[in-house]
Amino acid sequence: MNKKGGARVGEVVLVNAYKKFFREYFNFKGKTSRLDFWYVILSLLIFSIIPTAILSYLIFGSLMNISGGENVQEIMESTFLNIPIFIIGIIYLFLLVPVITMTVRRWRDVGLRASGIILIFCLLVLVVILGFIIHLKQNIIIDFLIIIISSMFLITLMPSQICCTNSKNRISQFFFCSKSER
Numbered sequence: 585m586n587k588k589g590g591a592r593v594g595e596v597v598l599v600n601a602y603k604k605f606f607r608e609y610f611n612f613k614g615k616t617s618r619l620d621f622w623y624v625i626l627s628l629l630i631f632s633i634i635p636t637a638i639l640s641y642l643i644f645g646s647l648m649n650i651s652g653g654e655n656v657q658e659i660m661e662s663t664f665l666n667i668p669i670f671i672i673g674i675i676y677l678f679l680l681v682p683v684i685t686m687t688v689r690r691w692r693d694v695g696l697r698a699s700g701i702i703l704i705f706c707l708l709v710l711v712v713i714l715g716f717i718i719h720l721k722q723n724i725i726i727d728f729l730i731i732i733i734s735s736m737f738l739i740t741l742m743p744s745q746i747c748c749t750n751s752k753n754r755i756s757q758f759f760f761c762s763k764s765e766r
Contacts, residue, residue: 598623608689609682615693616686621740624686628679639668690740695747700759708732 601620608614691701711732715725748763749756 598627602627605682605686608685610685612685612688612698613692614689615744616689617693618690618741618743621686621690625683625740628683632676635672639672642668687736687740693744694739694742695745695749695761696739697757697759697761703759704732704736708736 597619601623604616604620605624688701691704692698696704708729711725711728715729718725745761745763747760749760750763751757751760
């Protein structure tokens with residue numbers, strides 16, 4: 585609480601970021617500020633690590649105690665252990681859509697056009713599919729994944745409108761918004 589009895593600024597920003605996160609569940613057209621994006625992403629990361637760690641400890645600790653290290657496959661197939669995994673999986677799938685839409689809005693805020701964003705996602709999906717087809721045995725697939733994911737991460741760190749350009753180059757116009765559009 586601050587001296588006037590109101591909530592702290594960080595608390596309000598976090599609450600507003602989550603409101604926007606869920607209110608714009610399917611909105612690809614707006615923009616998301618760096619602060620809103622990272623508040624939500626980092627808090628989701630923290631909140632997802634805790635139940636995942638506890639569940640992993642309970643499952644694998646129980647497996648090793650019960651089986652003495654043997655017949656782990658049979659115990660993993662039991663319904664009792666699959667229920668919490670299923671529930672966490674459903675929660676992660678529920679959160680996947682707004683995370684993707686928020687990421688697209690963040691990239692739009694940076695200055696990427698929809699065509700550039702779609703190309704980045706298509707490249708990511710293509711590399712993942714190729715990885716599954718050749719079973720990720722090729723180092724080049726892993727290298728491409730690292731490059732694409734690192735680029736996606738770096739884009740989210742950029743300030744607003746940094747990628748806007750006045751260039752007449754068609755490639756630049758394909759990927760980046762013009763400054764006059766802003």
